[in-house]
Amino acid sequence: MNTSTSHYPSAGTSERIETRTLCVLVDNEPGVLARVIGLFAGRGYNIDSLTVSETEHEKHLSRITIVTRGTPMVLEQIKNQLDRLVPVHRVVDVTTAGPAIQRELAMVKVRGKDEHRMEALRLADAFRARVIDATTESFVFEITGASEKIESFIALMLPVGLVEVSRTGVVAIARGPEGM
Amino acid sequence: MTEMTGAEMVIEALADQGVEHIFGYPGGAVLPIYDALFQSQDRVRHILVRHEQGAVHAAEGYARSTGKVGCVLVTSGPGATNAVTGLTDALCDSIPLVVITGQVPTHLIGNDAFQECDTVGITRPCTKYNYLVKNIDDLASALHEAFHIASSGRPGPVVVDIPKDIQFAKGTYSKPKEFQHKGYKPRLKGDPDKIRQAVEMMAAAKRPLFYTGGGVINSGPAASEHLRELVKLTGFPITSTLMGLGAFPAADPQWLGMLGMHGTWEANWSMHDCDLMICIGARFDDRITGRLDAFSPGSTKIHVDIDPSSINKNVKVDLPIVGDCAHVLEEMLRAWRAIAPKPDKKALASWWDQIAKWRAKKSLAYRGSNDIIKPQYAIQRLFELTKDRDTYITTEVGQHQMWAAQFYQFQEPNRWMTSGGLGTMGYGLPASVGVQMAHPNSLVIDIAGEASVMMTMQEISTAVQYDLPVKIFIINNKYMGMVRQWQELLHGGRYSHSYSEALPDFVKLAEAYHAHGIRCERPADLDAKIREMIEIKKPVIFDCVVDPTENCFPMIPSGRAHNEMLLGDASVSVEDAVTDAGKMLV
Numbered sequence: 173m174n175t176s177t178s179h180y181p182s183a184g185t186s187e188r189i190e191t192r193t194l195c196v197l198v199d200n201e202p203g204v205l206a207r208v209i210g211l212f213a214g215r216g217y218n219i220d221s222l223t224v225s226e227t228e229h230e231k232h233l234s235r236i237t238i239v240t241r242g243t244p245m246v247l248e249q250i251k252n253q254l255d256r257l258v259p260v261h262r263v264v265d266v267t268t269a270g271p272a273i274q275r276e277l278a279m280v281k282v283r284g285k286d287e288h289r290m291e292a293l294r295l296a297d298a299f300r301a302r303v304i305d306a307t308t309e310s311f312v313f314e315i316t317g318a319s320e321k322i323e324s325f326i327a328l329m330l331p332v333g334l335v336e337v338s339r340t341g342v343v344a345i346a347r348g349p350e351g352m
Numbered sequence: 353m354t355e356m357t358g359a360e361m362v363i364e365a366l367a368d369q370g371v372e373h374i375f376g377y378p379g380g381a382v383l384p385i386y387d388a389l390f391q392s393q394d395r396v397r398h399i400l401v402r403h404e405q406g407a408v409h410a411a412e413g414y415a416r417s418t419g420k421v422g423c424v425l426v427t428s429g430p431g432a433t434n435a436v437t438g439l440t441d442a443l444c445d446s447i448p449l450v451v452i453t454g455q456v457p458t459h460l461i462g463n464d465a466f467q468e469c470d471t472v473g474i475t476r477p478c479t480k481y482n483y484l485v486k487n488i489d490d491l492a493s494a495l496h497e498a499f500h501i502a503s504s505g506r507p508g509p510v511v512v513d514i515p516k517d518i519q520f521a522k523g524t525y526s527k528p529k530e531f532q533h534k535g536y537k538p539r540l541k542g543d544p545d546k547i548r549q550a551v552e553m554m555a556a557a558k559r560p561l562f563y564t565g566g567g568v569i570n571s572g573p574a575a576s577e578h579l580r581e582l583v584k585l586t587g588f589p590i591t592s593t594l595m596g597l598g599a600f601p602a603a604d605p606q607w608l609g610m611l612g613m614h615g616t617w618e619a620n621w622s623m624h625d626c627d628l629m630i631c632i633g634a635r636f637d638d639r640i641t642g643r644l645d646a647f648s649p650g651s652t653k654i655h656v657d658i659d660p661s662s663i664n665k666n667v668k669v670d671l672p673i674v675g676d677c678a679h680v681l682e683e684m685l686r687a688w689r690a691i692a693p694k695p696d697k698k699a700l701a702s703w704w705d706q707i708a709k710w711r712a713k714k715s716l717a718y719r720g721s722n723d724i725i726k727p728q729y730a731i732q733r734l735f736e737l738t739k740d741r742d743t744y745i746t747t748e749v750g751q752h753q754m755w756a757a758q759f760y761q762f763q764e765p766n767r768w769m770t771s772g773g774l775g776t777m778g779y780g781l782p783a784s785v786g787v788q789m790a791h792p793n794s795l796v797i798d799i800a801g802e803a804s805v806m807m808t809m810q811e812i813s814t815a816v817q818y819d820l821p822v823k824i825f826i827i828n829n830k831y832m833g834m835v836r837q838w839q840e841l842l843h844g845g846r847y848s849h850s851y852s853e854a855l856p857d858f859v860k861l862a863e864a865y866h867a868h869g870i871r872c873e874r875p876a877d878l879d880a881k882i883r884e885m886i887e888i889k890k891p892v893i894f895d896c897v898v899d900p901t902e903n904c905f906p907m908i909p910s911g912r913a914h915n916e917m918l919l920g921d922a923s924v925s926v927e928d929a930v931t932d933a934g935k936m937l938v
Contacts, residue, residue: 198535202484203473203476206476210477245668249661252660256660258481258535259536261535
C-alpha cells in the first residue's frame with residue numbers, strides 16, 4: 173500500500189488498510205514469479221507472505237498465494253493488475269470470496285536443557301506440533317495452522333530457547349465443493 | 353510445415369503477419385536474421401535507423417498512423433537496452449509493437465558474454481509481455497503470439513528475445529492459427545445492462561460531458577465514427593486528452609478543446625462543474641485530474657475502458673464498463689436510439705450558455721508581435737497552410753508539444769503522434785520517419801523543440817537515406833522551454849541548466865545531412881517559408897526562431913484543481929498562485 177506514490181494529494185489516504193489473501197493461478201513458465209513480484213515492487217504494493225508451487229503438472233499451472241495489505245482501492249488495483257498479466261489465469265481474493273481456510277507450516281528449532289526441554293515438549297504437545305528432529309540439546313518442531321497460532325507458538329518458544337524459524341507463508345483454499 | 357532455420361522463420365512469420373516494414377539496426381547477435389532479410393528483401397523491407405531508440409519510435413509512429421503493429425529488429429546487449437525508452441513509451445501510450453532482439457547463444461546466457469544483457473529481465477516491466485525463445489520448436493508460436501498480444505486488448509509492446517543459436521537451428525515452421533491463449537482473453541464487449549444504465553444516466557443528465565482519450569484512437573476508426581455519432585445524437589459537449597485528439601473533429605462547435613494541465617478554460621471548467629462525466633478510453637492521469645480531492649466534485653462518472661486496472665485507479669467511478677471503445681460506443685448508440693430519450697433541453701441549453709461564457713474567456717489568447725515570432729502564431733500558421741493537405745503531425749515533448757495540441761486542429765484520428773504518457777523528448781523525429789514510411793505521399797511534420805530534437809537528431813540521416821521528405825519544424829526558443837517555464841513559476845526564475853547553449857546552426861546541420869535547411873526569424877516571412885518547406889520534396893529542418901520567454905497557458909499549477917487555472921493575461925501574479933506544496937510536485 174502506498175497512496176503517496178501519486179504526485180498529487182490523494183483523497184484516499186484516510187481509508188482503512190485491510191489485509192487480504194489472494195490466490196493466483198498462473199502458467200508455470202520461466203519468469204512468471206518475477207512478473208508477479210516485479211508488479212508488487214514496481215507499483216509499491218506490499219507482500220506480507222508469498223507461497224508458490226506447481227499444482228497441476230499436466231497443465232503446467234502454478235498456484236501463488238499472496239498475503240497483501242492496502243486500502244480497498246489499492247487492493248482492487250492489485251487484483252486487476254495481477255489479472256492483466258498475460259500468464260495469469262485467475263485471481264481470487266479468498267478473504268472476501270466466501271469462507272476459506274488459511275494455513276501455514278512452520279519449522280521451529282529450539283535449544284535448551286533440562287526443564288526447558290520438558291517445557292518445549294509440553295508446549296508442542298498443547299499446540300499439536302510434531303518433533304521432526306531431536307538431539308540431546310535441541311528439537312525441531314513442525315507446526316501447521318493459522319498464522320496467529322504459529323505466532324503464539326513462536327512467542328512461547330522464545331523464552332524456552334528459540335533458535336530459528338522457517339515458515340512457508342500462507343496457503344489458502346475455499347471451503348465447499350467448488351474449485352477456484 | 354516446412355523445415356527452415358530460426359532466422360528464416362522470423363522472416364516467414366513477419367510476412368505471414370502482414371509486416372511490410374521493419375525498423376532496425378544490425379549487430380552480432382542478429383546477423384543470421386539480417387542474412388535472411390538480405391535474401392528475402394522483396395518480402396519485408398528493412399529500414400536502417402541510426403540508433404535503436406529511433407527504431408522503436410519510428411515503429412511507434414508507423415503503428416499509430418496505420419493502426420498496424422510496428423516492428424523492430426535490434427541486436428543483443430546495447431541494442432536491446434537502447435530500445436528500452438521506446439518500449440516504455442509504447443507501453444505508456446498503448447502502442448502495439450513487436451520488438452525482436454538478438455541474444456547471445458543459449459549456452460552463453462548467464463555467463464556475462466560479450467553484448468549480453470538480461471533482455472527479458474530488463475524489459476519485463478516495460479513490455480506488455482516478453483519471450484526468451486530457448487527452443488526452436490517454440491519460435492514460430494512465440495512470434496505469432498507476440499503479434500496477437502501486442503495488437504489485442506489494450507495494445508502494447510512485446511519483445512521476442514532470440515538467442516543466436518536458435519536463429520541458426522533448423523525446425524518446423526507453423527503458420528499463424530486462431531490464437532487461443534489459456535489465460536489471456538481480453539474482454540471486448542461491454543456488459544449490456546451497464547451500457548443501458550449508462551444511456552439512462554446520459555438521458556437524465558443536466559450538465560453532461562464526454563471526456564475521451566487515446567483508447568478511442570487505439571480502438572480503430574470505427575470507434576471515432578461511433579463517438580462522433582453519439583456526440584451529435586446527444587448534443588453533449590466533448591473534450592479529450594492529449595492522446596485522444598482527432599477522434600472528434602476540432603472544428604466542430606461541440607468540441608471544447610483539450611483538457612488537463614494545459615487544457616482550455618472551457619474544457620477544465622466543464623470537467624469541474626459537470627454533473628455527468630462520460631469517460632471513454634481515458635485513464636484519469638495526473639495531468640488530467642490535477643488535485644484529486646477537488647477533481648470534478650459534483651459529478652457522477654461513467655468509465656469505459658478495455659483495461660480493468662485503469663478503472664478506479666486514481667478516481668472512483670460510479671459506473672465502470674469494461675470493453676473495447678468501438679463495441680461499447682456502438683452499443684451505446686443502439687441503446688440511445690432504442691430508448692429514444694427526451695433529454696432536459698432547458699438544462700442542456702443553460703449548460704451550453706455557461707460553456708459559452710467560459711469560451712468567451714479566450715483562454716488560448718496570446719499577445720501577438722510584428723517583430724518576433726510567437727510560438728503559438730507559428731503553429732497557427734503551420735495549421736492554416738497545411739490543413740487542406742493530407743497531413744500527419746508528430747511532436748517532441750515540451751512547450752511546443754502543448755502549443756501544437758492547443759493550436760493545431762485535428763479533424764481525424766491517427767493524424768497526431770505524440771509521446772503522452774512517458775513524455776519522451778526525441779520522440780518526434782524518428783516517429784515522423786515511421787509515419788512517412790507508412791504514408792509516402794503525405795505531408796509529415798514533426799513539430800519540435802530545439803532541445804528535444806537534438807536527442808535523436810541523427811535520424812534525419814535515416815530520412816535522407818530512404819527519401820522520406822519529413823519536415824522538422826523546430827520551435828526554437830533557445831531554452832528547454834517547459835523546464836524554463838516551471839523554473840520561472842516555481843523556482844524563482846533560477847534557470848538552472850535549461851538554456852540551450854552552443855546550439856548548432858540548424859540550416860548548416862541540415863545541409864551536412866544532405867537535407868534542406870530553412871531559417872525564419874520574422875513573422876512577416878513565416879508564411880512564405882512554410883510554403884517553401886512544404887514544396888521541397890526532401891527532408892527539411894525548419895529553424896523557426898521564436899520568442900524565448902513565451903509561456904504555455906492556460907496552466908493548472910501542480911497541486912491545484914481545474915477551477916484554479918492560470919491564464920496568460922491573468923491579473924493575479926503567477927508567482928503567488930503556486931503553493932509551497934505545489935512546488936514539490938512534478
